[in-house]
Amino acid sequence: MNNLIVFPIEVNGKELNFILDSGVGATILFNINTKDSLQLNNVKKIKLKGLGSEEAIDAILSKNNRFSFKNIVSQNQNLYVVFDDSFDLSSKLGLTIHGIIGYEILKDFVIKINYNLKKVTFYKPESYNYKKCKKCETFNLELYKLKPYINIGAKLDPLTNEITPVKLLIDSGGSDAMWLFENTHPNIVVPKKFFIDFLGEGLSGTIHGKRAFIKGLVLGKFELRNPTVSFPDSISIANALQFKSRNGSIGASILKRFIVIFDYKNEIITLRKGTSFKEPFRYNMSGIELAYNGKLLVKEQDYSNIVLSNKEEGVMKSSVVLNYNYKYTFKPTYKIFKLREGSPAYRAGLQENDIVIKINGKYTYNLKLEEIVEKFYQKENKKIKLVIERNGKDYEYQFELENMLK
Structure with a gap:
């Protein structure tokens, strides 16, 4: 979902x-409830500060925990537990997410990620052999506070091919393509064409900023053309700016275009073009951010015990009789949890907390959240028809996707 692992x-x-999140040094749990019955060892209360415009939040530090994944076992692991309900990735992704892990697993293995095959392979560093690869590019990593940074180039001036050197956090837990921080380099300025957008949720609250395109991103011999870029507001990233030489980050929408090999022991990362390398960069042109909204009891025809009959008293008939029953099934529902002001959906009259019943004639309870959201990333002028529920009544809306960066 959202190119996240x-x-x-x-x-x-x-x-x-x-979520495998190279952008975090600590392992964090944030969706634990009583039914999970998780035993936590050696706990103490602390404060955590992350991205977002709000204050530090209450958390628990737990030490000496046992992590296991298939035949991989790691003892004496530390983790942080957050009980703030507002930081809820599960509802945004449409599947249960209990936490994020980065350095604690990346430090012990060479990890190969093939986004197209949806495959992650773990290797022991001492036994991993690098094969000669003319189509690959290897970069040094700088590990600062247990997070990986890469030095690459950005084409920021639309009229020239000047390459600006930038130091970016590699953030596999961020679904955006790229973030750049204003005022961290003289050439990093917001393009003339931009719009204000919701960029995501951090531990310390909501992150807003400006969204735009830049001319290109240069990673050694690879060049990605016209990537989307976000410029988060300075309040939201105050914590990130503590690393003075950092200019921003690259996320999963960049990484998914490569086969990626993380090697923390040798402090390198290797990239090879993937099958989606040349895919155009897109963004949500509807202005709608959807979230999971609980389950609905739906009455459906049960075809599991259908009896087909084309015979009556030994005589063949041309008709077929279907005998079926009904069944009741719990299905997911989705609501608009953020709506970009001035967007096509906003202008059409949609509102936050509207429950989306149908999209383009299909009931949303038969679709995964990812399948619905993908429709908002289609080509410009694509028509979107929604049936929504608001205050117990159904309403129909229609709008066209609009590229606000033309």
């Missing part, structure tokens, strides 16, 4: 779903 890890014997 989700996999199960057992924590003290309890299986939980984690």
Whole structure:
């Protein structure tokens, strides 16, 4: 979902779903409830500060925990537990996410990620052999506070091919292509064409900023043309700016275009073009951010016990009789949790907290969240028809996707 890597890890014997997030040094749990029955060892209360415009939040530090993943076992692991309900990735992604893990697993293995095959392979560093690869490019990593940074180039001036050197955090847990921080380099300025957008949620609240395109991103011999870039507001990234030489980050929308090999032991990362390398960069042109909104009991025809009959008293008939029953099934519902002001959906009259019942004639409860969101990234002028529920009544809306960066 959103090009993010989700996999199960057992924590003290309890299986939980984690996002592989190279942008975090600490392992963080944030969706634990009573039914998870997780045992935490050696705990103490602390404060955590992350991206977002709000204050530090209450958390628990737990030490000496046991992590296991298939035949991989790691003892004495530290983790942080956040109980703030507002930081809820599960509803945004449409599947249960219990936490994020980065350095604690990346430091012990060479990890190869093939986004197209949705495959992650773990290798022991001492036994991993690098093959000669003329189509690959290897970069040095700088590990600062347990997070990986890469030095690459950005084409920021639309009228020239000047390459500006930038130091970027490699953030596999961020679904955007690229963030750049204003005022960290004289050439890093917001392009003339931009719009204000919701960029995501951090530990310390909502992140807003400006969204635009730049001319290109240069990674050695690879060049990505016209990537989307976000310029987060300075309040939201105050914590990130503590690393003075950092200019921004690259996220999963960049990484998914490569086969990626992380090697923390040797402090290098290797990239090879993937099959989606030349895919155009897109963004959500609807202005709608959807979230999971609980389950709905839906009445459906049950075809599992259908009886087909084309015979009556030994005589063949031309008709077929279907005998079926009904069944009731819990299905997912989705709501608009953010709506970009001035966007096509906003101008059409949609509102935050509207429950989306249908999209382009299809009931949303038969679709995954990812399948719905993908429709907002289609080509410009694509028509979107929605049936929504608001205050117990159904309403129909229609709008066209609009490229606000032309």
